[in-house]
């Protein structure tokens with residue numbers, strides 16, 4: 030049980046003994062200032078209002094019945110009726126001891142669920158862009174965390190590998206191959222290739238005709254077209270996978286279930302929706318009108334599931350995917366990490382999938398949107414000439430900048446030693462800058478801010494970690510830290526311990542809300558608490574008593590473990606030295 034839950038139980042019992050109805054909550058919160066104790070029970074005020082009595086008096090009656098023996102040293106009333114609870118040092122020491130022996134680091138393991146996480150999901154026609162960077166990084170952090178909590182996580186990379194633009198792309202590819210060019214070379218830069226194909230399509234009617242023809246052929250399974258398409262897809266997937274590798278993202282090749290995988294099911298989806306009398310014909314197209322999502326004037330929200338020419342849409346594929354995820358993958362929760370601009374689309378497919386019974390009622394369908402990545406000028410992030418920023422270039426620049434910084438800080442290190450550190454710092458900085466912002470907001474991409482060694486950044490945390498680890502470089506100290514008895518005495522020991530003990534709750538919140546910034550904020554505070562602890566509670570000084578030294582070593586060791594684990598859940602690597 031978490032400390033908070035334990036306190037809640039005890040305070041509720043005292044409230045009931047004091048004659049307060051059980052509907053009144055205990056309102057236990059973590060204290061914001063040390064002088065308010067470690068936790069506060071704020072239930073007396075609301076209860077007094079309901080009972081029309083004096084809140085301070087009610088608080089003192091609660092305290093009279095409150096049994097916190099072995100837990101709290103001191104309990105007092107403050108202000109209008111807050112109950113400040115100061116945990117005893119013995120209790121905190123014992124809790125920390127338990128935390129140290131717990132492989133889950135204080136996380137309460139919830140009943141395991143099957144959770145599908147749809148993230149990254151780039152379109153293969155073009156180069157991956159910054160929008161997919163956000164989905165990839167945020168989705169991966171959430172997937173890692175859910176997995177750590179014991180859930181069965183099924184990653185689904187819903188890559189866009191299907192649709193009319195592929196007719197144009199394979200027709201273009203065919204011409205390049207005809208000239209003897211190797212496919213990897215022709216597709217070296219997908220962005221350039223796409224522009225070429227588009228120009229060709231717009232300027233040359235014969236080519237456009239062929240491209241349209243190829244779409245039809247591709248969809249009816251023509252072998253030649255299929256082979257060209259497969260070549261294109263393989264190379265484009267390899268581009269994305271190079272980015273995943275560089276980003277230290279856990280997506281594997283087998284997590285790819287692209288749009289084309291649902292192609293054979295699209296006619297069934299439409300037929301089923303017709304049979305259920307949900308889809309109706311409207312100007313030759315098949316459309317579902319959703320009253321549930323009607324606008325202010327009462328006009329239902331239209332979802333086109335088949336175009337008048339017979340073609341299917343993005344929504345049709347998502348409906349097939351939802352059905353597959355519910356029925357075949359047996360998902361309890363399905364999480365989507367997609368740009369906020371697709372909110373209406375997600376609402377439509379969720380509503381329709383439930384209405385049609387494609388997804389069981391109890392399955393939780395969640396779109397976790399994110400804002401746009403902006404440049405320093407406050408406009409969507411672009412290259413100087415206004416083009417899309419290639420992710421590979423962006424990541425390479427991050428690593429180069431980080432290597433330079435590390436070199437400045439450690440002129441004695443050789444380039445070979447710097448390379449792996451620079452890679453972890455640069456990639457970590459890009460990821461952390463994204464993860465540490467409330468994801469629903471737009472955010473400004475700023476090299477200097479994200480690579481700073483001060484403030485809430487990856488380099489700051491990675492550096493804090495190396496500082497802790499450096500304590501253990503002296504022979505024998507690590508072993509001492511692992512075996513020693515923890516005994517909290519100094520205020521800064523306790524403050525740091527209280528932060529360590531909250532790791533479990535933070536992960537629990539992250540798992541429910543899919544907001545990685547709560548973990549970032551936690552780690553940043555943890556690092557700051559450690560710095561204060563290190564300043565006030567000497568470890569290596571000669572006059573420190575042996576038992577105190579060993580206890581402090583143990584606290585430092587636990588801090589390093591939790592920092593490393595927390596950063597790992599965010600997909601950020603640490604190092605022993607930087």
Ligand code: ARG
Pocket residue numbers: 147149150151152187188189347350365367
């Ligand atoms: N390929 C889409 C895009 O680039 C994102 C797909 C997200 N996943 C989904 N199931 N719709 O916008």
